[in-house]
Amino acid sequence: MPVAGLSVAGTPPTAAELDWRSKDRLPDAVRNSLPAFCKGGYLPSVTESEPGGVFGEGAAADVPLHASGLDARYEVDSELYLKGDVRLRQGNFQATGSEARYNQSAGQVAIQGPLVSRGNGFLLTGDHAEYSVDTGRFDINTATFLLHGPEMRGRAESLSRMDDSRVEIREGMLTTCGPRQNDWSVVASEIELDQSEGFGTAKHVRLEVLDVPVFYWPYASFPIDDRRKSGFLYPQFGSSSAGSGAFLAVPYYLNLAPHYDATLTPQYIHGRGLFNEAEGRYLSSLGETTLQLGYIDNDSTYRDENPGESGQRWALDATTRAAFGGGWRGYGDFSVVSDEDYLSDLNRSLEINQTTHLQRKGGVRYQGPNQYFDVYLNDYQTVSDRIAQASKPYAQLPEALYAGTTEAGIFEAGLESQYTWFHRDNDTLTGLDRANGQRFRARPELAVPMRALWGYSRPSVSLDYTRYDLEDYTKGDGSFDRTVPVVEWDNGLYFDRQSSLFDVPYNQTLEPRLYYAWADAEADQNDIPAFDTALQTFRFEQLFRPDRFVGGDRVGDANQLTVALTSRFNDLVTGAERARFSIGQVQYFKDREVTLFGEGGGDRSRSPLAGEVVLNPLQNLQIRSSGLWDPETGETEEGRSQLVFHSEDYRYLATVGHTYSKGELEQSDIGAVIPATDRVSLIGRWVYDSDLDRTVGSLAGIEYNNCCWSVQVVHQNYLTDDEELDSRLLFQIQLRGLGGSGGSSTSISEAIYGFDERERRRFGTP
Known part of the structure; x- marks a missing residue:
């Protein structure tokens, strides 16, 4: 077998040294997959399909033992002695060595090293071994081993294969570092690997850095395959968020059942005390649910910074997803924290982003070929105490959406509709901010889509209808409605030509577009509360929308024409879009009088020029620019x-x-x-x-x-x-x-x- 040349002169190579290859000796496919900072990798010296190794089918008395060597001496019914290039095989077990003695009456084989036993994904070496032909037990002294899959190597004073699925290692070490590079390693006095259960256990475990112990576990268990096993996970340490100091966490995993589990993570944070986080997961035939909790009983730093507070802090985050079939799905998200500083001070595992509002939303959704339905409840926790009550978002209790399209001859009919019950605490509010209530909005549309390879035209007429039934409305009767007719006509042409640049063939397109929008909306809509409405940021894509507002509480008046032009350059070899240039402008034929409490109106006749440029000159380089001039x-x-x-x-x-x-x-x-x-x-x-x-x-x-x-x-x-x-x-x-x-x-x-x-x-x- 080839040796990588790392072993000390006169010393047999370890399992890792046998299969280690420097980067220049690896096949191109393997070498190219290695990061630049790796100096080499492992390559089995023989095909992995050969039998052998510490796990397998094992041997039995009725399975013949195959043995060979350069020299052999046999005493009838007593002993077989082999010397030179000794090879043994019985069932799924194989080994090579320099000498072997087979005691036929005892069913024992003594093998002298340097000994090598190779199996599927496992390589083992040693000085001396004893093998039982009848039971399959294999004991090896001064062993080294290599697991090819995780590229993990190790050594042991002794290693014993007790039976087909159980291995015991005494005074063992393992690491993923290359041969003779013990930057870090895990050392244990006893290690047991149980393939039938899918886990290993270790006693008196030490984490060593450069052969110096830095951490100790009295006992640890760990998986050796994809099956889950309860036990302590590797400790975590470091510095948490600003001002929290160092922390030490010892997670414990609970494999409660095949379809649910939990992880408990007690941790000590310097200056704050004992902090606990927990995560539970439940998997059903419909989907997955996850619950995450964080709790500290007495945060001393927070108590000192906030006189009068108890120091008890907590957070919860829950998500669920379900697929009912037939296009129906269910979902839920719920987050809550005890105070506005929890996320910055303590949170490490809860999947909550730093934000001013935490959402609680749950509902069911249907997605079909030509229609969509969604109904949900939605609320928020406003995390920051500095946000005024009038600026907090409304809850939707509930909100229901429906949209669908159908074709009738040359016509295309569509409907977008929405029902919402808005609610917000209004005891301290006045005026329109005090209003709560219901809103129903429907937008039926009739269009004539015309499409061809060289372009398209789509005239359409729609009716934007909104009805309110409000409580605590101070402007008059809380029941009123609004109807706005909307006309749109979207037109585009497509031209292209082929050419080449630097010997690369490409296709250039020229795509002019005209879009007209007209909406006859009443100018004064500021007697309507702003439940979910905002002014859209003007961008290139906004050129092709009839309304300058998002949400349902304002419908903008419009009489305008958009003129735009887009040109693309597509690489004909790879199909990639190498460049895209777009520019457009809106011509206004009347003043915009509808505002959102003063914002969104205007009297200029033309909008700024809106443009976008996207360049992809290389596979890994993108230049993007957009703006208004x-x-x-x-x-x-x-x-x-x-x-x-x-x-x-x-x-x-x-x-x-x-x-x-x-x-x-x-x-x-x-x-x-x-x-x-x-x-x-x-x-x-x-x-x-x-x-x-x-x-x-x-x-x-x-x-x-x-x-x-x-x-x-x-x-x-x-x-x-x-x-x-x-x-x-x-x-x-x-x-x-x-x-x-x-x-x-x-x-x-x-x-x-x-x-x-x-x-x-x-x-x-x-």
């Missing part, structure tokens, strides 16, 4: 530009962006991950606000990778609610095959596009 003033109203680049393996990442809104905001940002060496990468992001003339966010860090562990250390500055720049130090350690601690990667992923994909690929996972 006013030809009357010659000024840019809004703009957003972004460049995103990543190398094929995501080792290099770069983002450059600029955001501008006239009179409101101008910010520039740049982010990058740049390898300094094969193993060291620099991470950074900077956000600068030109109006404030200050940095409003930054992130700087360093990452080290090798093939069995990695570490990230990141310093982050971020703007708080009171517009002060706060900072925190984040880190994350990943031990391949063992998990990790800390949480820096989440913050980096939020700051730098593509970093989450890079994390997924770091160890070459598919």
Whole structure:
């Protein structure tokens, strides 16, 4: 068998050294899949289909023993002695060695090393072994082993295969680091692997870094296949959110039944005390339900910062999804926290984003070929105490949506409808803010769609009807309705031509578009509350919508024509869209008089020019820019530009962006991950606000990778609610095959596009 050349002279190679190959000796497909920071990988010396190994069908007295060697001596009915290139096989067991003695009467084979036993995904070496022909028990001294699947290697003073499915290891060590590279390892006095149950147990377990013990478990259990097993998971440690200090967590997994389980995570946070998180999962034939809880009885830091508070804090997050069949689905989401600082102070596992409002929503939905139905209850918890009651969102108790289309000859008929009961606590509110009640909205439409290869035309007529039945309405009778006729006519042409650029054939399109909209809405609608309505941000896609408002409480008046042009460049070899240019403008034939309490009206005859540019010159490079330019003033109203680049393996990442809104905001940002060496990468992001003339966010860090562990250390500055720049130090350690601690990667992923994909690929996972 070939040897990688790592073993000390005169010492037999270990199992890992037998199958280890430097990167230049690996097949191209294997070498190209390795990250740059890996110096090599494992390649079995023989085909994995050969029998053998510590697990298998085992031997039995009626299964013949096959033995061979260069020299043999046989005493009838007594002993067989083999020497030189000894090979043994019985059933699923096989081994090679230098010498072997088979005691026929006792059914025992003594094998002298260097001994090698290879099986499906398992390689074993040792100095000396005893094998029972009758029972299949296999005892080996000074053993080393290699698991090809997880690329995990180890050693043991002794290893015993007790039966077909059970292996005992004494004074064992295992790691995912390469041969003779014990950057980290797990050492245990006793390890038992039970294939029939699918788990292993270990006693007196130590985590060692560079052969120095850093953590101790008296007992641990762990899975050795895909089956789940109750037991302690690997401890987690690190620094939680800003101001919380260091933490230590010891998760415990409960495999309660095949269709439900739970994970309990008690943890100690310096300066706060004992904090507990729990997660339960339930899987049924319909779908999955997850419940997550967090609780601390006495948060000393929070109590000191908030005199009068008890220090008892908690959070809950629940999700459920169900598929009933026939297009019907059910869903539910519920989140609640005890106080507005819980998410920033304590949360590590609950799937709740940092936000001002936590949603509680549940309902059923139907999705068919030509129709859609959704009914749900929806409410919010407003997390921040600084938000006024009048600014809090309304609950929908309930809301029902229905939409459908059908064809009748040359006509296409459609209906969009919505019923909502809006509710918000109104004891302290006055005027329109005090109103609660029901709203029904229906928008039937009749259209004549005409399509051809060279273009399309779609004239349509619709009626936007809304009815209110309100309580605590101070403007008069709470029952009233509104009807607005709407006419739309959307037209487009398609031209294309083929050419080539730098010997690459491409197809260029020219797509002019005319869109007309007319809506006869009453000018004064400000006697209607704004339950869910806002003014849409003007963008290129807004050029082709009849209404400038979202929500149902305003219907904008319109008499306008949009003229737009789009051109695309498509690579005819790969089919990729390499470039897209779009520009358009709205011509207004009358003033816009409908407003949302003063916003949304206008008397200019033309809108700003809205444009978009998307360039994909390379597979891994995208340049995107959009904006509004006013030809009357010659000024840019809004703009957003972004460049995103990543190398094929995501080792290099770069983002450059600029955001501008006239009179409101101008910010520039740049982010990058740049390898300094094969193993060291620099991470950074900077956000600068030109109006404030200050940095409003930054992130700087360093990452080290090798093939069995990695570490990230990141310093982050971020703007708080009171517009002060706060900072925190984040880190994350990943031990391949063992998990990790800390949480820096989440913050980096939020700051730098593509970093989450890079994390997924770091160890070459598919």
